[in-house]
Amino acid sequence: MKGPRGAGDRATTAAYLLGWALIRYVPERPGRWVFTRIADHAWRNRLGGVRQLEANLRRLLGPDASQAELRALSRAGMRSYMRYWYESFRLPAMGRERILDRTRSTGIEVLEAHVAAGRGVVAALPHMGNWDHAGAWITLRGTPLTTVAERLRPESLFERFVAFRESLGMEVLPLTGGAGHTAGVLARRLRAGGLVCLLADRDLTSQGVEVAFFGEPARMPAGPAALALATGAALMPVSLWFDGPYWGIRVHEEIEPPPRGDRSARVHAMTRELARVFEGEIAEHPEDWHMLQRVFTADEAGTAPGAGAG
Template identity: 75%
Template sequence: MDERMADLAYSAGWTLVRRSPERAGRAVFRRLADRSWRTHDGGTRGLERNLRRLLGPHAGDAQLRALSRAGMRSYMRYYYEMFRLPAMGREHVLANTRQSGIEVLEAHIRSGRGVVAALPHMGNWDHAGAWIAARGTPLTTVAQRLSPESLFQRFTSYRESLGMEVLPLTGGSANTVGTLARRLREGGLVCLLADRDISGTGLEVDFFGEKARMPSGPAALALNTGAALMPVSLWYDGPHWNIRVHDEIPVAAGASRSARIQDTTQELARVFEGAIAEHPEDWHMLQAVFSADHEADRARHREAEAAEREARER
């Protein structure tokens, strides 16, 4: 799908889904998930590549395929709810959310201590932001810049309508890292998805028995500002959304700043590992996470570039 069609598709989604009967809408997105799973498209293959590490080397193909089907259905449920969420209403969001640990996070905020909430791509992170904003805690988050610009602006406006301050990961007029640090020093809440390295500068950690790359930002912000680093996991349970705020991860001691960030990020990965293992069908990770997959992707990219150069030179 080209950029223009993607923009039109998302625009139609936000317009039509909220106006359609919920039962019918959910059924449509479930069918879309099953179609992707049956055709074993690129997204499904990417999800299975990650889930195979979670299941371990002795898992059979049937077990992997059953889990990936549940995973694709959960993933498309996220998309349905993304389009529907602005029309759900505050009371519906609050009434259908189950949580544990939020009191500790909110106590930090009330005391004037900032919190870095670090999340894996689980469940519905947009809902989680809308839910805590509805409880009276504003938050700041970061969004990956999308193309075309109009699509990025749609996502930004959508999340702002839910009560979030949204900063661009790249290309903004302000210093995003500096703004995040300022919000934390002011006693605010910063929420960051933290189980995938987008920038290419992430740290290598042990994750499900392999090396994986994760961003250093959450640990670095906690170290630089004194904010509490608190992992948050999300999952579905029937019609309910579930949110667990895990215990604070203290910034690790160490001889150097880089060692402290490395060790803290490793501990964050350990908490993510446990949370994902408990609810693997709700881990919406279709992209490369593990170092071996990053290297394989780079090798394929190099081969494609070489083939293109060779074709031009003929």
């Protein structure tokens, strides 16, 4: 997420700081109502990333879906996205028991067993559900984690995001511009048997792997697979979604490196398999895929049908 410059920077920072400062003290029912109204306003007026969200969801629904179906799904998607923000702002006030008791998970025991045995794990996640909650949840279960954050503008907002996630028990490294080499730090954490969690359904480096995603070419980051291959860590996809008042988390089976091929071919194969798992989970919970940015190659090139259309 990147904000505009100048006055826009200040307004964006003020809005986030207000959210962190006030939401935890507002009664939950009116707080959720306000965030739902914000979602509906953005959806109705197609503000922010709503147009791109719909372009992404169009791939998921297929060409035969009606405009009404697409609009209904994008409305549900914006409500889910604003639920993510509301609950993230409120996380510090939720309390340990609520976070633990309202989370329904499968497969986490395998991940925790790897870490307990001294084997690192790369948990690769799509932009689904609430990844801040998932990070807080697993640290409350006794497994610390390291993650990477895209550097935001202005710097004060980025620093606030880092401080917020660190307050939840996470180690947060900058994607770019850090004092150390982020990839090297991640590798050291994995070789020491740690958990590294990375959002992995959108390439931010222009050096990603082209994959088939909902029938179209898309680019996804090579980093998760490359780190797992270099360190011997387990590459485990993780999907997140909302289930009424609960949070759903599924840790999938490890994606193992192919037995043959050079490093590049093995990284590509693992990333393509990661995309396949993501595709299935997003199709299962499409309203909880918070992808308001470009991810498909045709959109990046501006050649998708209706690309840039109003």
